[in-house]
Each structure stands twice: as structure tokens, then as C-alpha cells.
Amino acid sequence: MAANTAFRTCPDTGLKVHLPAQALIKANAVAAVVFLLLGGLFGLFVALTRWPEVHLLPAESFYAVLTAHGMDVLLFWIIFFEIAILYFASAILLNCRLAAPWLGWVAFILMLVGAIIANVAVIQGESSVMFTSYVPMKAAPHFYLGLILFAVGALIGVGIFFATLVIAREERTYEGSVPLVTFGAVTAAIIAVFTLASGAIILIPTFLWSLGYIAHIDSMTYKLVWWAMGHSSQQINVSAHVAVWYAIAAIVLGAKPLSEKVSRSAFLLYILFLQLASAHHLLVEPGVSSEWKIFNTSYAIYLAVLGSLIHGMSVPGAIEAAQRGKGYTRGVFEWLTKAPWGNPAFSGMALSLVMFGFLGGISGVVMGTEQINLIMHNTLYVPGHFHGTVVAGTTLAFMAITYLVVPLIFQRELLVPKMAQWQPYVFGLGVAGISLFMMGAGTLGVARRHWDITFADSTLTFDYPGAAFLMLGLNGIFAIMAAVGGAMYIVVVVASILFGKRREGAGEPAPQPAEPPAGAAVGSYGNAGTLHLPGTYVLVGVFFVAFVLYYFINWKYLSEVWPLS
Amino acid sequence: MAIAPPERRLWWKEPLDKAEIIWITIAFLWGIVMFLAMIYWHIVGEQNLSNEAYRIDPEVFAAKAEEMTEKYQVREEGDTGIPVVHPPPGSDVYLISRLWEWWPILELEKDQSYRLHLSSMDWQHGFSLQPTNINVQVHPNYDLVMTIKPNEAGTFSVVCNEFCGIGHHTMVGRIYVTER
Ligand code: HEM
Ligand SMILES: [Cu+2]
Ligand SMILES: [Cu+2]
Numbered sequence: 001m002a003a004n005t006a007f008r009t010c011p012d013t014g015l016k017v018h019l020p021a022q023a024l025i026k027a028n029a030v031a032a033v034v035f036l037l038l039g040g041l042f043g044l045f046v047a048l049t050r051w052p053e054v055h056l057l058p059a060e061s062f063y064a065v066l067t068a069h070g071m072d073v074l075l076f077w078i079i080f081f082e083i084a085i086l087y088f089a090s091a092i093l094l095n096c097r098l099a100a101p102w103l104g105w106v107a108f109i110l111m112l113v114g115a116i117i118a119n120v121a122v123i124q125g126e127s128s129v130m131f132t133s134y135v136p137m138k139a140a141p142h143f144y145l146g147l148i149l150f151a152v153g154a155l156i157g158v159g160i161f162f163a164t165l166v167i168a169r170e171e172r173t174y175e176g177s178v179p180l181v182t183f184g185a186v187t188a189a190i191i192a193v194f195t196l197a198s199g200a201i202i203l204i205p206t207f208l209w210s211l212g213y214i215a216h217i218d219s220m221t222y223k224l225v226w227w228a229m230g231h232s233s234q235q236i237n238v239s240a241h242v243a244v245w246y247a248i249a250a251i252v253l254g255a256k257p258l259s260e261k262v263s264r265s266a267f268l269l270y271i272l273f274l275q276l277a278s279a280h281h282l283l284v285e286p287g288v289s290s291e292w293k294i295f296n297t298s299y300a301i302y303l304a305v306l307g308s309l310i311h312g313m314s315v316p317g318a319i320e321a322a323q324r325g326k327g328y329t330r331g332v333f334e335w336l337t338k339a340p341w342g343n344p345a346f347s348g349m350a351l352s353l354v355m356f357g358f359l360g361g362i363s364g365v366v367m368g369t370e371q372i373n374l375i376m377h378n379t380l381y382v383p384g385h386f387h388g389t390v391v392a393g394t395t396l397a398f399m400a401i402t403y404l405v406v407p408l409i410f411q412r413e414l415l416v417p418k419m420a421q422w423q424p425y426v427f428g429l430g431v432a433g434i435s436l437f438m439m440g441a442g443t444l445g446v447a448r449r450h451w452d453i454t455f456a457d458s459t460l461t462f463d464y465p466g467a468a469f470l471m472l473g474l475n476g477i478f479a480i481m482a483a484v485g486g487a488m489y490i491v492v493v494v495a496s497i498l499f500g501k502r503r504e505g506a507g508e509p510a511p512q513p514a515e516p517p518a519g520a521a522v523g524s525y526g527n528a529g530t531l532h533l534p535g536t537y538v539l540v541g542v543f544f545v546a547f548v549l550y551y552f553i554n555w556k557y558l559s560e561v562w563p564l565s
Numbered sequence: 566m567a568i569a570p571p572e573r574r575l576w577w578k579e580p581l582d583k584a585e586i587i588w589i590t591i592a593f594l595w596g597i598v599m600f601l602a603m604i605y606w607h608i609v610g611e612q613n614l615s616n617e618a619y620r621i622d623p624e625v626f627a628a629k630a631e632e633m634t635e636k637y638q639v640r641e642e643g644d645t646g647i648p649v650v651h652p653p654p655g656s657d658v659y660l661i662s663r664l665w666e667w668w669p670i671l672e673l674e675k676d677q678s679y680r681l682h683l684s685s686m687d688w689q690h691g692f693s694l695q696p697t698n699i700n701v702q703v704h705p706n707y708d709l710v711m712t713i714k715p716n717e718a719g720t721f722s723v724v725c726n727e728f729c730g731i732g733h734h735t736m737v738g739r740i741y742v743t744e745r
Contacts, residue, residue: 250569565613
């Protein structure tokens, strides 16, 4: 049935591209970008409202817009894009046809309809419950229904991914083991099954409860199961963007993993231990024991963190090895200074890697420490942390790979390349700002999801220190910058897709997938003794020192607050 | 390349590079250090959230808070009508959270311990003690009991930091800590 006409051969990579898969990748990617546009705009409004001198929106719209922001970017932008990545990593990278494309369209439509329904529910104003929708606060039934439809659609998409892997294996479209990037995608997909199932287990009863068929849902149980979806789905993001890092390093620089074994084992650690992370959200809740919290918040003994720390060395290591192989061997850092910083795919990936580690990673581990969570829970520190992970890390990585997807899958040349070149820097700096300043405000005790830190309408009030106001002002300024960076991305993508020069057939070698360099450093990866990557060792060393210092500083902060037991 | 199948079919048999072994070892040990740090803090640290919690009906909790308030009220806060309660050190102290207030106002003594009970009458709320910055989640139907020992005198505020509807940003309570 897989007729030959259903394929084209990619002029750049020689990969066989299944056209129905290509169409689905396009549709999902476009939907993702639309929700990023919508959600990003809401994010800007939220930040401008939290800037006390600006205080843009009235309270009621603020809470509605904040709900929509979290939902549109965290769920819809990210997951639509991930479905596109899954189709790419299976059908395209394995030279295979996509299993049941018609079902892919069913999935797509379910997701789209669900996302639209949920947005309508929030905009109608009766569902300002935040995307976490903690019971017993109640949203309109169609809010939950929208989320359920979206989750079901996504689950079908994941199923198609697995089915495609099976077909590829049976039809022998590749030799040996699947590529590392596909392996990362498999990791993401396995976690996604767990996650989406948890989502169904909690959202379906909640939906029935909102309709009046169920009398009571326990607030602690809800949180436990909800976060089995909510947090584990962040591990989908991590797996997906790490896979994207490897993919970009491979396509742009021809970088090979230092060791397939190490990188794959690190992905495996995600699968084995990330499911425990729901605990991160229950560290200061009643009725959960400390033993449970310690074991789960640390993924046993930080074994999933270990996975990320390993990638943190193997990704820059692969890049350094590739660059040294090309002859950039002078000093410790020539490989880095001579890297293609003008290529937005590379610069976006590099910034994503660094900021994910320094901003999102370190703060996440610190905040997830059982006792330290006491001085951070529900403060702005929390959104500060995850704008470091899911925005600076995941979103920026996804933006970066878009610059490769547009030529390879949409077969269009990038329009306004100068703007594309600057985009990762503008967006990256903006996000670094909002991440840092929200963390700063959180350290000063400023609450998250809070309309007015001057407490103008309260009977009793509290004066936050002046520095907190400064932090929120800076957050507003950098939010504008992040929004500009986001808008640049959307302009480049939309303009290129609609008006970019077609790259039919041969085409120019746009983002040339570099020849695997023949240098000794990467000639045969993984061999003990052939690697010498001083730059990577320095970078990893700096990271580790920062991590350790910041970790202990926070214990010090904790030790100063009121004793409690 | 990472987008192609591994060159060596038996990739799981590759030897590891020394640098990688070193980094994996350091990272693994650091994980153990961080794991043990939490346990260590339970033994010697002074800031640990208690594990004591009970199921409770909101009405029952409210009754206890009202009883305490009747017994130990010392004044009202300005012209707000909110009672200020000065319970004896060591006693059980109840703080109600509901849309959108913390009730009553507590007056505690420095360096004395109290068994503070937190529970919600309706939705979830967030107990965020400022400026000291201690944050604990409050649920309906759960009575969380923690022993607190204020280590400084002054006026403290309890900001609600769990979103609880349209009045969320007006939900502020107060705790006074007096020198003995
Ligand atoms: C222009 C870019 C963005 C800006 C300026 C921005 C800004 C903000 C601000 C100020 C908050 C509110 C913090 C609070 O009051 O609690 C927030 C919340 C949030 N943001 Fe963003 N953000 C941006 C992009 C993103 C992206 C791309 C994602 C996800 C991929 C994201 C995910 C979230 C989530 C999940 C929340 C929490 C919502 C909640 O508390 O319910 N943001 N953002
Ligand atoms: Cu509240
Ligand atoms: Cu609140």
C-alpha cells in the first residue's frame, strides 16, 4: 500500500520523506506556532500586569489570561510541536511511511478542537482556575472536556509514533538500532503514555464532578494524580528538547554523540525515574510523609537528574569533538568561538542548553529539595524556575529546530534571514531576564498568580521590600524583550512558509547537513582515550561549582527562618 | 550522527571514555550528597515540615478556632473587628483560611513553641508568612499541625499564595510576635 509516489527524496539529507507524514508534521507545527503566538501574547499581558507601575489588566481578566497563558503555551504549543517531532523522528529519520496517516488527522482534529474549546471556556470567564484547575475550585464543564479531547488526540498521535516504529522495523527501513534522536523521542513517547493516562484518570472524574455526577473529589488526591501528568509531562519536554539538541548538533555540525551507550543510558534514566516527580508539587502539603517526599522528589537518589547531568556533558562534548575534527583546535575554546553563531539553529540550541542548565536545572533541583521548598513554594520563584526550563530550554530548542524544519520539511528558504539570526539572542536574553527576575522576586517572598502586591483592596496589608517592586519592573521590561523575540520567530516562520522561495528538487544547500568530519577526535567515538575535550571539561566544571554553591546558599537561607517541626 | 543509526551495531559494548566515567561518578556522588542532605536536615535542622495531619470537617475546625478565640482574645485589630488572640505558649493554635481571609489574628511570644493548625473552609489557600518567607499549602478537610517557634519579634503578614478566586490578592492575615 505504501506507494512510491507517496515519497520524495530530500535533496539535502538523502532521506526518504513520506508525504502524508510531511503534511501532518506541517499541520502540527503550524498549530503549535499559532498557540505560541496566542499564549505568548497572554504572557506579555500577564507580565505587564504584574509590573506594579503598569498594572495593565483588571483583576478578573488577569486571572483569565493567566489561565490561558499557562494552558496555551505549556500544553498546546509544546505538545503540538512534540507530536510533529515524534512524526519526524519516526517516519522521516527512519525512512519509513507513517502508520495510518488518516488517524493522524483524527488526532490532530481532536487536539485542535479540544484546544479551541478550552480556550473558549477560559475566555468566557467561568473557568479562571489556572491550568492546574485544583479542586474544589470549579471550572465550566467544557474546560475539562477540551483538555480531555486534547489529551486523547495526543495519545493517538503517540500511538501512531509507536506503530511507525514497528513498521520501520518490519520493513527494515534502517539498519541496526534506531538513531539516538529517535531513541530520545521514544523516551518522550513512553513518558507521554504514562502522563496522558494520568491526565485522563484525573480529568475525567473532574469533568463528571463539574457536571454534578460525582459529589466530591479529594483535593490531595487530585493534586497527586494531576501532577503525575503535570510534572511528568515536563520530562517529555526535557527528553524532546535533549533529542532536539542532539539533532541540531548533528545536522548543523555533523556532531556525533561521544558515546551512544552513555547518551542512551541517560535517556533510559529519564524513563526509569522521572515518573516520581509529582512529589515536587507536594512538598509542603498535609498528609504526605517525609520519607515519601524525599524518595520521590529526588527521583530515588537524583537518578533522573543524573541523566540530565550526563547530557550536559555529552552534548557540548559532541559539539567540541566535531569542531576540533574540523580543525578548530587552538586553545581551549577556539571550537566555541568559531562555532556558527550566526546560524539561528545553532545559536538557539546553544543558548537553550546553557540556560536550561544554569537557570532551569539548578533552580529546579534546589526548589525540589524537601525542606528548601518551604521558602519557595508558590512564590514567583516557581514560574522563574520553569521559564528557565520550558521556555529558555524547550521553547528555544523548538524554535531553533524550526529553522531546519522550514527548509527541510516545508521546503522553503528562510525569509528575512537577518531577523532569524538575531531571534534566538533577543528571545533568549528576554527569557533569561524573566526567569531570573521572577526567581529574584520569589526569593523576596512575592506570591505567584497574584494580581496586586500592593494589597490596595485588602483590610490588612503587607509591604513587600522595594527590591521586589524593582524585580517585577525588570521582569516587565525583559518580558517585552522576550515577546519581541517571540514575535520575530513567528514573523520569520510565517513569512518563510507563505512567501519563502520554494526549494523544489535539488535546491541550494541551505542549512547544509555537514559532512561527518574525519578528524581523529570523532573518528571513532566512544573509544577510551581518543577524546580530549578541555573546553567541555571547563564548562562542565563551572556549571558544577555554580550548582553546588547555589545549593548550599539556599540551605543557609532556610536555616534562618522560624524553626518549625 | 545522532540522526542516523549508530555506526557500531554493538554500541552497548563500547568502552567508556575516562572523562565520561569521571563526570558520571561525580554527578552520581553529588546526587547522593543531596539525597543525604535532606535526611541530615531532619536530624539536625530546625526547619522541617511536620508530618502530622488529620482529616477534619471544616465546621469542626471552625468550632475549635472559635473556641480558642473566645478564650484568649485580647483585643480587636483597629476598627476592622478582627479579633486578636494571645494563646498561651505551647498550646494548640487554630488559623482558619477561607475566601478571602485568615482568621483570627494571632499574637505569639518570641522563642515559644505553638502547635499551629491550618485548614481551609472552602478552596485551597497558601499560607505564606512574610517577611520571613515560610510557605505551606492549606487544604480543605485536612488539618495540618506544625510546631512553630518564632525567632524574632515584630509584625508578620500571612499572604495567600495559592490562587483562590477573584479576591485572592486581598487575602492577607497577620501574626504579631511579642518580646516576652
Ligand atoms: C513572551 C514570553 C513569555 C512571557 C513574557 C511570560 C511571562 C509569564 C509571567 C509573568 C507569568 C506569571 C507568573 C505569575 O503571576 O504567577 C507566567 C506564567 C506561566 N508561564 Fe509564561 N511567559 C512567556 C512564555 C511562556 C512559554 C513559552 C511557556 C511554556 C512553554 C510559559 C509557561 C508559563 C506557565 C506554565 C505559567 C504558569 C501559569 C500559572 O501559574 O498557572 N510561558 N509567564
Ligand atoms: Cu486564599
Ligand atoms: Cu489565594
